[in-house]
Amino acid sequence: MSSGGAAGGAVGEGAARGIRLLIADDEHLIRGALVALLNLEPDIEVVASADNGVAAVEQAVATSPDVCLLDLEMPEADGIEAAARILAAVPTRVVIVTRHARPGVLRRALASKVSGFVPKSTPAEELAQVIRDVAAGRRYIDPEIAATALTAERCPLTDRELDALRHSRSTMSVQQIAERLHLAPGTVRNYLSSAMTKLDASSRHEAAERAWQQGWI
Amino acid sequence: MSSGGAAGGAVGEGAARGIRLLIADDEHLIRGALVALLNLEPDIEVVASADNGVAAVEQAVATSPDVCLLDLEMPEADGIEAAARILAAVPTRVVIVTRHARPGVLRRALASKVSGFVPKSTPAEELAQVIRDVAAGRRYIDPEIAATALTAERCPLTDRELDALRHSRSTMSVQQIAERLHLAPGTVRNYLSSAMTKLDASSRHEAAERAWQQGWI
């Protein structure tokens, strides 16, 4: 409602037009709180919000915000997928915010041309600054995550191994996985075994857990 | 900051003194956003915040707030434990807010004399009203969760079975669990097996997962 985007007289910057922001997070409470927090900033105006990935895309197309703040964990389409679709359709910039900052996810996010990546452990004061940076065309990657992602090696797993691991996260017998993948049970065991070796795990569940934490699945 | 607790001239209620609120959540960003959101309410004043359970207890003792808003998932001491300690030391009321609203957890929360229980999917507008209700001595339990908790049966598992299941959530071999519990491996398998039967699961991981979702472990 506060359409007075030119309100920011207090800001010393040159062309201090208000930043038009879209917020997407599936938890209603968090979303509302973020809206409140960021609307307090004189140079930021929240123009749209959504509670899932596809709604975020629609809203972005409808409102053409300057910056989109997307939660990574969302139903329908996760933050990265939503970011890719939004950036394909609208000239805007995306900041991903996430609870579990897994290295591989950062990699995928950057591949999708995301401009900012921050964990939910970021101090609240900093978020507004990140949004300003990104709006100005700069990038911001949380240093902690960046360091982890750089030291973390690239995924050593083959496609099939990843398929098998993906299904191992839920409680599924090897048989069921095999059916799902149209493979012989032995083959699946083999993939899981080699994945376990590569990941130095002693059960497929541990391997799947580890791969997930790295953001590989 | 804004110590003008008596500001609420707009509020029609009789003795509209400001509600003094403590907020605890381990995610800095969320905590900051909640503070911003609730400080917008004219009759609410955030007087303390903490990022873990024990800090929350200390802050509560130091500031004697009217209401404490505690996240369930926190390091050091979870929301329920913190609630119990706070209520033992300070005359105040507690609202638990959580991401995964598991039935058994509600049960434990109520046993700890918590006054409010809301999921993070609650609309932001509603939270302030819950806090007012609780401050006025009433209770508020999210209807959805309450219904689930009422239909959900009580935990059918024995103590030892719960012990074994607890350890089954992490990736541990039966051997290791047995050592940890000072038992023979066979015994552990037995407990797990009976738990699996009771929970209609086909692996201990599935059983552990199910027990966790019910809030039994």
Added chain:
DNA sequence: CCCCGATCGTGACAAATGTCACTGCCCTAG
């Protein structure tokens, strides 16, 4: 007193899971 049920605990057996050595296929380099 003894029996009874409930709970904890153990070991033998069957089924699943993980390991290994092997074959076939495709692609690339020589």
Added chain:
DNA sequence: CTAGGGCAGTGACATTTGTCACGATCGGGG
């Protein structure tokens, strides 16, 4: 063409995990 390396797929074997039938211990009646 063909040799070789990497990946997909298979079946035989050892280990782990889950099932079962059976003791031991402990209280509370009859």
